[in-house]
Amino acid sequence: MFAAATEAATEVALKSGWFLENAWVIPIIPALSFFLIIFFGKRMPKKGSEFGVASMVGALVFSAGAAYQWIQRVNGAPEGAFISPVVKTWTWWQNSGVSFGIGQHVDGLTVAILLVVAFISTLVQIYSLEYLRGDRRYTHFFASLTLFSAGMLNMVVAENMIQLILGWEIMGLCSFLLIGHWWEEGANSRAALKAFFTTRTGDIGLLTGTAILFFSANEWTTKTLGVSGFSIRGLSSWALSGNPGNAAITMGAIALFIAAIGKSGQFPLHTWLPDAMAGPTPVSSLLHSSTMVVAGVFLVARVYPVFFKGMDILGSGANFIVIIGGVTIVIAALLAFVQTDIKKVLAYSTVSQLGYMMMGLGAGAWLPAVFHIFTHAFFKACLFLGAGSISHSSSHHSFEMKKDMGGLRKFMPITFVTWIISTLALCGVFPFSGFFSKDEIIDNVGHNGYSVFMYVGLAGAFLTAAYMTRATYLTFFGQPRGASAGEHHEEESHDSHAAHDDHADHGHDTHDSHDAHASHGPHESGWLITAPLIILATLALSSGFLNALPFGEKFENFKKWVEPSAEVINPTGIAYVVGSVGEARIAADAPTDSTLAPDAEVMSDSEPVPVEDSHSTAGAGEATPEMLRSTTAAGEDSHSAEEGHHSSPCGTETPEQGVCAAPQLNHAPFKWSKAGLSMLIVFAGFLLSLLVCIQLYEKKNKKFVGLTERNKVLGFGYKLLVNKYYLDVLYEKIIVRSIAHPIAAAVYWFNQKVLDGVVNGAGTTAKGIAGWVYRNIDQRVVDGAVNGTGSVAQGAGSALRPVQSGKVNQYGALLFGAAAIGALVLVIVNT
Amino acid sequence: MLSTIATAAWSSPTIDYHALAPEMILGAGIVVLLLLDLFLSDSRKWLLTPVASFTLLGAFIPVLTLALSNSGTRQMFDGRYVIDDFSLVMKGMFLLSGYVVVLLAADYIREGDYYQGEFWFLMLSSLMGMVMMASSRDLISIFVALEFLSIPAYMLAAWRKRDSRSNEAGIKYYLLGVFASAIMLYGMSLLYGISNSTKLTEIGASLGSDVTSLRALAVFFVVIGFAFKISAVPFHTWAPDTYQGAPTPVTAFLSVASKAAGFVALVTVVYVGFPGSHAVWQPVFWILSAATMTLGNVMALKQTSIIRMLAYSSIAQGGFILMPLAVAGETGVAESALRAVVTYLIVYAATNLGVFAVVTVVARKTRSGEISSYGGLFSYAPGIATLMTIFMASLAGIPPLGGWFGKFAAFQSLVSAGTTWAYVLAIIGGVNSVVAFGYYGSILREMWMRPVPDGDTSPVPVKSSLAVALGITGIATLLLGVLPGIVIHFGDLAGLAGAFGR
Amino acid sequence: MFVNQFLVLAAVLFCIGVYGVIARKNAVLVLMSIELILNSVNINLLAFSMRNGSLDGHTFALYIIAIAAAEVGVGLAMVLLMYRNRRSIDLDELSEMKG
């Protein structure tokens, strides 16, 4: 039935290139260097770190190449054409006559994330050269870090779910190793265990969901696309094909999302993330801010159609994802207020930002969410590295803002500036990168009818601004306290949740050679640390312009490059398959369905099969270019967007001919008014928070230092406060006390006691049950039964011994008695 | 009517001397032994041992020739004395096990101060009885053979006459044995009354398949007589005491040859005499078998004396051998049941004699009959311990040692019967074979895992004759397990089972 | 011809013999009781033989008598041995080995 399509297929060919077709090499590079580090690292001059850095640079180069060629591919394609991903598979394993592949599935999303991951990893490794110099397990650290990147990259290029799980779990392993890097302290190793265990709990969903989806989709995908039910493109188009029964796909989507919750620290499985800060700061920066925790979000974005259908996104009412996302935003943001540990503030802010991404995905704002992954990576990494730089060079390896920091902006200008830039980006201040992503999310959420969650988002923006201000204030303003002031104090754990870090850094001190640094007061870090900070800050400032909606269509490159177009296309066009297809039916009974015929020829020859553009597809194809143009140019009126929404059947109704690769999504037109509103909210956040901070911490200071100094230090704020004294009381006594303290504290209590309790409690109860079962069931019942029979036999033996009395007469009696009884029975029976 | 009897024509029976050769050689040997015993001075009495052993080997030759000259079944006294495959196999087994017993006993007797001649004389006479039993197909000849093998056995049991235990063993064995044979005789008399003949085939014919209380009684009493010989529960009570009290070689002899003889008689009577009335004897055998193996095993678990433990073990083994007979009457099972019994008997003979050989060897060093005296045997006598391990494993029925095939054949015939009761018995047998390892394993445990009790780890001296005995039995046990095919042919006995006419 | 009376007699003798074997502690008496049983068997055989008019019964009986003699010889010898070893022929003392 696709006869027309297949001959038309020869008309237009999309550009491709070596980097694009060999993107699978990218994860291989760090994977190999991992082994190099393990086996030869110790003998190398730089203790193996050179392997790590080199491999990451290599990966970065390859990713850049791939990204460039992808952009060429997109730009070279006619308007609105479906840009087929570049797919390559080899047989990885086979089962029941079907062989399953491993390979690559490269499209816009892939290259974007590849770029981010490779880039951040490179910077973090360079940063670590300095940060961990002299660490006792320097080599191990780089090995794990490199393997981690390999895992993440592999997950990103994954062609199918199994491969994705592979990367996913490798990351879990590495996070275990890296969080527990200083495992001499029980606290660190416990944190590591908790992280692995929690994410692993989420993985139940991953396994189950993959299973459900595989078996529901496999038949359709094999028949229509000639790929297994694991393959990502297969799942995506299956989800939109209208075939899946509701129950199956919903179950699958929910299961997968549970995995995402665990990995991306969404409520209520986010509790491991703050503890994970026990690891070295570069680890926090790489794993727990910009890459690993994003895995969950990436999973949702990757097989978005499944969630789109399964969760009924854009359908009536709120859905699971958007709710979880929204809740997480607020919960995490509130938590950030009561942290005294700077890394934990950042950790919770990460959680809250991940909440934004999830909420965006849940509300059909796919592009902004993905874009937010992109931008967030830069400024969050920058913030973490900044925090690390502080503790490394100034605060004697402490992360306690209240105790060991303050007034550092004078000593660490570079760190300070980069920090401020990233903070502004994080808070979504125009024109920093955060604005273009986060604000878009909020905007689209509202546009897609989830108005409640739009307000949640705005509230989140407010809170974000507030707590970041507090953190910034405590760290850089005021005057040096504690370690920053050069004091060498024995760090006693003054706060239950901060205990881990105290121990961690104490331990860190004890066995690496950094005392030297901290001993002579606060100072700026070395260039190996500042260079990454500067680069990241620059990106935090600039990266938003990749998709700067306000400046019109030609700035919407990210959208153009990354977002898959929702076209009805010929099954053969679902992917541009390079080389021989690894997934094939081995058994003789290969489906002779006409739809597989073109695919079979793909399998046979390794020639790139060009993909026809949407014109050739019957029906819905014709109108599309105009539609696209109108949707992309929908700067001014949102109606055409509505049309665009209806133009493609994908996602809404079943495609008559061909398949869909992505659901039709619509985009909110940019409105300065809305932007302005959110800006206002953000700045309100800054302001209020600043006031509150001044009041709170100033009050503390009052007892120690004089007014004049306060004037100098607090400048403008002081005047304001003096003038608005009444407000001041109001803020401090009512608002702050009522909001910040009780509620946030309550939430935090809930978090620590209840949720945490659940996680830990699960463990302890399991152990308890285990103990009981083992002692009573296993040892008593099951085992006892066996030993019991033995003793019964023994007992019978001793019971029967009297029979063997040794008396001849009794023997005779027995003999004849038996004979007589037998005889009697026989006589009775036979007469 | 006496006149009629008096005037009946007398025709002297024809005698097939080739067929009778084994018996005649044995007889000659016995006479020679007696005479030599008279004329030899005590210092030269050791000559009697080779004479005895060569007699047995000599008697074995015609068995071979008869087996090889496949002249089919030879009959004498119009079918009252038959030499067929079955009887030849059993005769061969009796003679060979007799030979091994001679090897076991040689030094024992020589060192025991007195009466070598009598010992060999009695043993050969008993063997004579067994050899006759294998061919007897008539109540009278069966009875005579039975007593012929029993009475010398009584005396052998009491052979250490100054030893009160030996004495006790003899008397118990004697009284109960006679009592049992008396009951059996009563049953025989009833049989004769019913069928007006003492010839088994005719009895079988006249019994037919219909069962009356009298016939049941007769069959039952006869069965009891042999159940005593094979020490089946509850007619086993004599066995432990006798085995323990009697001299070790004699115990070996009783537990192997005499038990086998009992089975031979039982099989003969059942297969030729009452093939039709299996309704009577199948349940009897079922109960006997189940009770025998269970009680034997359970009692064996508690023993501390190795001989007594072996006594109960041989009782239990008897139960296993009985299993096939409990279904022998089912359609088409007769042959496989018979094969199973014969196979099991042969395997059991080889293994059990081996065990007693080891016991004799070890006892010569440790001078103790306690199981604990085997502690750490492996550490200072690995060869002996390994052999003992092989024998024990074989008794426990663990492949690839002979015992497993015996059990396998038994189970096979049970399952081939396919009745519920057969399966139940099979399950009981299975469980019992597990329980049995409880005590066989305890010996292995002593030998391999326990320390040497008295710390005396001087090597164990092995007399040449015992070495030969160990070699024969060990090789036989292994061979029977790995290549059962070679022995199973002996168990391939259509002739006897033919009586079932199916 | 009246066979039954003989059979009854034999049965009675048989029971008496069994009773003796079981009840008597004196070895010699037990031996004699066994003889009783054997003789009951002989009576049976002879009775049947007379009824059936065949000589097998008689022959059998003769064999039994002969063998019984041999048996009793052995038995008495053993009892003598027992008396020599323990100055008593009470069977209950023969319980060294049990269990």
Next chain:
Amino acid sequence: MEVISNHNWALTVGTFLPLVGVLVMLFIPKAEEVLIKSVAIATAIATLAVGIYTMVQFDFGNAGSMQFVAQHDWISVIKSSYYIGIDGISLPLYLLSMVITVLVMIYSWDHVPSPGNPKAFFILMLILQTGMAGTFIARDLILFFVFFELVLLPMYFMIGVWGGENRQYASLKFFLYTMFGSALMLVAFLALFFKTGAESFSIPFLIEQGMNISRTTQIWIFAGMFVGFAVKVPMFPFHTWLPDAHTQAPTQGSVILAAVLLKLGTYGFVRIAIPVLPEAAKAWAPYIGGLAVIGIIYGSFGCLAQTDMKRLIAFSSVAHMGFVMLGISTLTSFGMNAAMFGMVAHGLITGMLFFVAGSVKERYHTLEIKRISGMLLQMPKLGWILGFCAMASLGLPGLAGFWGEFPAILSAYQPAPGLSVNVFRTYMVIAAIGTVFAAGYLLWMFQRIAFGEPTAEFAAGHGHDEDIHDVNKFEWIAWTPLLIAIVVFGVYPQLMFKVLDPAVGVTLKAFGG
């Protein structure tokens, strides 16, 4: 479908060569320990060489069909013959047994446990080798049974003589359990034999005839086999011999037990019980699956409750064999493949874990998890190997364990037609939860043993320093192949699936799977 090749001598040689070695060793005096060890290892290596030759000659093209088939009269009167052959299912296990034996022997070079006597020790291992290899190639029920039982005694003595404090109880328990199972199994075999017309014990024949047996009869016969195999696997509730046996056995014993002996049971299911009695298999599958998942959770609980490292590992194999049985119980070729892979993977990984446990015991003279800590500080290599094995064992993708575990869970989503889908999907979820437990107990153990500072008792300068040394060369030689195999099969599972898959397909003809 059998491929008659002219190499059919290879299997026989590969199976019985060890016995030749035994004969030679019998004539070497006990004192010549080095000579004895060399001869034994040489024999094992020669055997492995033959095995590798077999693999090279193996026609992977049709791995589904029996190859190297040889058939000779054996016990003609009961219609049992010496009938051997090898296919894609047998080959991996056949080789595994040979490899493990070689490695264990190399490890034993300087690890002969007390009370010494290497002669007996090595002889027993060689006999074990014959039994294991034979079981995997036997195509005749009686032959299978004989080999199946042949491993009993050597293992009994290995545990009982060279084992720990409670060895005698453990060894006897092991023996009685297995013997009980095999007694019923034998009855079942015989019943099968007669129900199929008492014509032959050859498995292919029985597979043809088996489906003609009435359903109820099949169910009863299957019951007998089930007990026999389930004890060996071991499945809940027949598992209690395993922890004792493993805990008490010497390292070598544990390794062989875990790596190969447990597989005899599962192999029995795959090779005999299920193909021969399809109807019964369908009837039993839900219960087997149920017991399997119970075993998974139950084994995990057992692990969490343990204070002894080796005992923990032992319980973990109860859990892992649960996954294997779950895969088998789905009666789909998907699950069966997973199970077969899982068997080999478990053999490699758990065998490796027991090696490590043995070395830990040797260094610390204890396996009390409480008393050991900070192993990574004292013996980094050993510690990381332990960590590696723990990761592999909890089914981390990229290592062998994953490919047994994940597809097994997957397969439970869609059992063979005729089986209750809902029941098995429940099983799937429970099994998935089991994976979390696995992560729990393994990492918990690893964290407590490897991380942290050494306990005062074993800290430097407390008299243990000379014992506590890192991995030595014999251990390296013995372990490296296993470690490599774990990675290789984990990264490229196709290596094994390619061989297994066709054979499994053939095995499950009766189910249309």
